[in-house]
Amino acid sequence: MKTRKIDTIAADDGKYLFQNYGRLPACFIRGEGSYLFDQDNRRYVDFFAGIAVSSLGHGNSALTRAIHAQADRLLHSSNWFFSREQNEAARHISELAFPGKTLFTNSGTEANEGAIKLARLFGKATSPERYHIIAFTGSFHGRTFGAMSATGQEKTRKGFDPLLPGFIHLPYNDIDSLRKELEGNGNVCAVMTELIQGEGGIKLADKEFIVRAEKLCREHGVLLIIDEVQTGIGRTGKFCVYQHFGIKPDILTFAKGLGGGVPVGALHARAEVAKYFEKGTHGTTFGGNHLACAAAVAVLKTIGKKGFMDQVARKGEYIRSQLVALKEKAPIIREVRGMGLHIGVEIDRPGAELVKKALDAGLVINCTAEKVIRVMPPLTIDMKTIREGMAILSKIFIGEGGGI
Numbered sequence: 001m002k003t004r005k006i007d008t009i010a011a012d013d014g015k016y017l018f019q020n021y022g023r024l025p026a027c028f029i030r031g032e033g034s035y036l037f038d039q040d041n042r043r044y045v046d047f048f049a050g051i052a053v054s055s056l057g058h059g060n061s062a063l064t065r066a067i068h069a070q071a072d073r074l075l076h077s078s079n080w081f082f083s084r085e086q087n088e089a090a091r092h093i094s095e096l097a098f099p100g101k102t103l104f105t106n107s108g109t110e111a112n113e114g115a116i117k118l119a120r121l122f123g124k125a126t127s128p129e130r131y132h133i134i135a136f137t138g139s140f141h142g143r144t145f146g147a148m149s150a151t152g153q154e155k156t157r158k159g160f161d162p163l164l165p166g167f168i169h170l171p172y173n174d175i176d177s178l179r180k181e182l183e184g185n186g187n188v189c190a191v192m193t194e195l196i197q198g199e200g201g202i203k204l205a206d207k208e209f210i211v212r213a214e215k216l217c218r219e220h221g222v223l224l225i226i227d228e229v230q231t232g233i234g235r236t237g238k239f240c241v242y243q244h245f246g247i248k249p250d251i252l253t254f255a256k257g258l259g260g261g262v263p264v265g266a267l268h269a270r271a272e273v274a275k276y277f278e279k280g281t282h283g284t285t286f287g288g289n290h291l292a293c294a295a296a297v298a299v300l301k302t303i304g305k306k307g308f309m310d311q312v313a314r315k316g317e318y319i320r321s322q323l324v325a326l327k328e329k330a331p332i333i334r335e336v337r338g339m340g341l342h343i344g345v346e347i348d349r350p351g352a353e354l355v356k357k358a359l360d361a362g363l364v365i366n367c368t369a370e371k372v373i374r375v376m377p378p379l380t381i382d383m384k385t386i387r388e389g390m391a392i393l394s395k396i397f398i399g400e401g402g403g404i
């Protein structure tokens, strides 16, 4: 029997790579808009965007032009020198979020490491013991030690203890426990949270909770850090998810969609907070190099165009309404949650098999928190491709039967 290309690729993976990822049986070699093509040139609708990374889809001309032009000019010079690309990307972030200062990183976890270190310097400026950071159950902030210690999900932290001290995990959306902690503990320097827990199953913060949490932070002189790594860069129909809640965070962290596929993250803070990173206190070799920031500029310019985010909101609304309507015919669906193109469908059973069935049928989706199917296509996806993906997804949901 002829060996399939995918089997050869999988065998090499087993031979040469760490086996820490549970990979699905496809190897994508090309992308076009919101389609991916595998080793056999089979086409798939992309409802995953590489974990919300490919914000402008695949082969977006503004992005690839910017990357090509920058590659021809200069890839890297280091943070020992000024960078026009960093300046421009940071200016866009200040205009799209709030006026402040930006520090570029290579990933989301590094952006959160930066936020944690900055919060500690801020706290320690008033007292050496003021380094506690409150985070929440169900959260995910990354896999390096600081961000992992902030992460509330036990499965991410398991086996790596001792973790970084100073993190307090409180129940998400429980204002009373937050108030109690802040009133009883004078050593808290920051509260750190996602407003939609992405890896936690697309769980939304209650508006009342976060508005009151912000007020408590102000009263106690504590920083509010919003992790926008998954929700930022237009994913929810606004540049940042916090903008739906009418709050004013002190620090934001970004990554994923920022470079549209080129690895780049960022930490953005009010100037009066950013000043705690004095010269020499923090840094990175690669963070925000010319290539990464040229990509970020192209993404930010596109996202910032008039009407772009409204379209994201409209497309998300369409998908959510279709999924809610589908609930009638597909009892496997328990709940549909999300904002913009950051959507979770909670089902009544583990979703891993369903993800494989979708892949077989030509649709890339993902399952998080065991039972939540995530739909987060490129922000540029068009209605035709949405309908094509939804037709496959609907068939699979209906075909599963289920419910009680």
Ligand SMILES: Cc1ncc(COP(=O)(O)O)c(C=O)c1O
Residues within 6 Å of the ligand: 051, 107, 108, 109, 110, 112, 140, 141, 142, 143, 194, 198, 199, 227, 228, 229, 230, 231, 255, 256
């Ligand atoms: C909310 C959030 N924060 C941080 C991270 C970590 O980002 P990275 O994988 O780029 O380190 C993730 C990744 O999924 C995330 O969803």
